[in-house]
Amino acid sequence: DVKVTQSSRYLVKRTGEKVFLECVQDMDHENMFWYRQDPGLGLRLIYFSYDVKMKEKGDIPEGYSVSREKKERFSLILESASTNQTSMYLCAIRGTTDTQYFGPGTRLTVL
Amino acid sequence: GENVEQHPSTLSVQEGDSAVIKCTYSDSASNYFPWYKQELGKRPQLIIDIRSNVGEKKDQRIAVTLNKTAKHFSLHITETQPEDSAVYFCAASTPLLGDMRFGAGTRLTVKP
Numbered sequence: 001d002v003k004v005t006q007s008s009r010y011l012v013k014r015t016g017e018k019v020f021l022e023c024v025q026d027m028d029h030e031n032m033f034w035y036r037q038d039p040g041l042g043l044r045l046i047y048f049s050y051d052v053k054m055k056e057k058g059d060i061p062e063g064y065s066v067s068r069e070k071k072e073r074f075s076l077i078l079e080s081a082s083t084n085q086t087s088m089y090l091c092a093i094r095g096t097t098d099t100q101y102f103g104p105g106t107r108l109t110v111l
Numbered sequence: 112g113e114n115v116e117q118h119p120s121t122l123s124v125q126e127g128d129s130a131v132i133k134c135t136y137s138d139s140a141s142n143y144f145p146w147y148k149q150e151l152g153k154r155p156q157l158i159i160d161i162r163s164n165v166g167e168k169k170d171q172r173i174a175v176t177l178n179k180t181a182k183h184f185s186l187h188i189t190e191t192q193p194e195d196s197a198v199y200f201c202a203a204s205t206p207l208l209g210d211m212r213f214g215a216g217t218r219l220t221v222k223p
Contacts, residue, residue, distance in 0.1 A: 033211070035213075040120070040216075042117070042200060042214055042215040043155070045210060048208070048210050050209075092211075094209040098143045098160075098209055099145060100157075100202075100209075100211055104153075
């Protein structure tokens, strides 16, 4: 079974704070992804990584950055959180058959 | 880049009826088309997928069809049950980096 974990289920931050969301996988998968999920908008791709230290922008990278120093860990960083970044954040990994497996999600509220 | 559109956004059916959700995609290089089901408060879970070299795939009450020429694919659920109530997402991905684009989702309600 593929296991994807995220550091927090719920997070409340203040505007302007730096926020770190972490995603950890227990297998040796190369591709990892960060999405945000908002009602009526589906899942939108923020950033993804296909190897250590490699990253690619998705469709909505503005206001976010990522870090992948080790294969099993992929971090999403909000340099200066804003209220419009209040959302559900989902991490995913690409399995051997192209299927993506999701973590449980982090519901971030920025006040 | 790839753009996936999904319709309808909400769908309400009576238990036992069929439900159909339709998606279109824009990138002819896309070759993998999964469908995810997301129950309230849970993560999306794969329910069925299809690749571009296949026109139809069935798994018990669920089937997916793909028309590569028209760039659209559909999810069919027969004999719906209340536990089928959830949000369903279609997606499309390209072979190179595996980045996936999702539709906006369909909220399916099955009334007993």
